[in-house]
Amino acid sequence: MPRRPRLDIPGALHHIMVRSAHNTPLFMDDTDKARFLEKLGEYVTSGACAVYAFALMDNHVHILFRSGEKGISTVMRKLLTWYAQYFNRRHRRRGHLFENRYKSILCEEESYFLELIRYIHLNPVRADLVKTLKTLTRYPWTGHSAILGHLHHDWLDVDHVLAQFGRTERTARISYKRFVEEGFAMGRRPDLVGGGLVRSLGGWSQVVSMRRKDDMAKSDERVLGGSLFVEALLREAGEKELRQLKVRQTGRTIVHIIEEECLLRKVNRIELENGGKRRKVSQARAVIAWRAATELGLSSAEIARHLGVGTSAISRLIQKKEEEGA
DSSP: OOOOOOOTTTTTTEEEEEGGGGGSOOOSHHHHHHHHHHHHHHHHTTTTTTEEEEESSSEEEEEEEEEEETTTTTHHHHHHHHHHHHHHHTTTEEEEOOOOOOOOEEHHHHHHHHHHHHHHHHHHHHHTTTTOHHTTTTOOTHHHHHHHHOHHHHHHHHHHHEEEEEEEEHHHHHHHHHHHHHTTTTTTOOGGGOOOOHHTSSSSSHHHHHHHHHHHOOTTEEESSHHHHHHHHHHHHHHHHHHHHHHTTTTTTTHHHHHHHHHTTTTTTTHHHHHHHHHHHHHHHHHHHHHHHHHOOOHHHHHHHTSSOHHHHHHHHHHHHHHHOO
């Protein structure tokens, strides 16, 4: 069953998880981590987005992120494309660095905002990258130390987080620190890792209980939130998804787009699919990639399989078309 398109709604709260391909390390040293955060901040700022929590792990990254007017896709595509190129160049490696798709769970803010901040910032302790909660307060690779005032990131919205805990900075930081410490005693929180009915209700037993009462709840694996929140969200996102669904229901595929553009631009399809680099071929490839992403909702990896180039090249083509206002 094909993966459903992301719910990329401007202004929404997203828990983003990025994993390396084949569990390879994402960061070889602190320089890599610093560069990743530097570019994250740059793209978050330019995209008018907000970050409330983050954690850089050995082979994955967590970010709690509010999207700007253009959603999350543009920011994440730029960040991951840049970092993969930087990492491969610096460490003299080749091939994919990331899994084909990052995971994005759209979250109900009222119920999950604070829980996710705590969950994300406790990840290094639970993974034994940091030995104690005391050490975590000065650990530079989560947002925890910045919220406590020991580090500073212009792009991390510390004020919004602290506003949830108290009226003054001092009392808010004390309350926040206590909140995180209490969360550590709760152990691992699989209910916060993704979306869907079981996680939103806090476990399978709650689902069973509801079904016994004939109380049905709306759910979606891309959403962490209650039934009413999911319904409202899907209505808001429905127009874009419905448009893509109608295209798919007509039987249109990327093959049809390739045939149309090759005919229109007088480009040899075999040359295109074999990675030809002539200017005319490259221009056709860029348009096909853009159309496949916007009209069909295909991922860069799915598009790349048809166009003779790698996933990162497709991401760059789509990014360039976005910047051109295609």
